[in-house]
Amino acid sequence: MSIAIALHLLASTIWVGGMFFAYVALRPVTVDLLEPPVRLTLWARVFERFFPWVWAAVILLLGTGLWMTFAVFGGMATVGLHVHLMLALGVVMMLIFLHIYFAPYRKLSKAVDTEDWPAGATQLGQIRRLIGINLILGLLVVVIASGGRYLM
Template sequence: MSYLIAIHGLLAMLWVGGMFFAYMILRPAAQPLEAAHRLPLWARTFGRFFPWVWAAVVLLPASGYYLAIARFGGMAALPPYVNIMQALGVIMILLYLHLFFAPYRRLRQGVGSGDLVKAGHALTQIRRLVAINMGLGLITIFVALVGAN
């Protein structure tokens, strides 16, 4: 079971760490670029990152619910910190689904058609959603680390 806990934690850190890198490192570094270069860079970056997020979105709940049954005997016996993690995780997944199917789609369309205004508006929406999700993810990891001890 410890290997599954490790995989679960690694998936969470991959997702949250990717958001941290995008928001705190790549965003400021890409800001001086002209929109014609910055927006395609973001579309390509997300295109490479989002398959990993999809893996996390599928495997985190699957591994989490398996662990809830195997470690705690089911959902009724979950300690409060696991319920907090679960609630935050569901919110994060819903925000990601919206981000992927709405603003990210508009970003790709805008970049593909050369409509940099449309792409820029979409990137602004993505930035805000990533900031929220990153904050929720950091809180979730904190809750997991504190609650498990």
């Protein structure tokens, strides 16, 4: 169980922490300093390196979360409301990530490869909004995970 918890926390830290860094620190600097071709290329390459980590996080979070819920705690009927909320919000986050990965990210990569900067900017804007939503959901999940059983 302690290995599952450690992997679960590590995966959530990588995913939510990565989104926080990208949204709060990296994005404002790139907007201030870089022209669109360089900025869009940078983001395409950043996502290229970050998204495999998100895939690993999604697999680990789902696997360890479900394993702990069913193998350790006896199923969804026996866990608290905070676990139900974490699972629901986590699934929404995963679905948003899947959409980002298979739609605007792929279009951003293609736009960068073909140097279609206006199309790339449109896709990056969509990714930014969706990552913003996922960041808020992820921070909410952290609050629920750390204090949920005491608050509910």
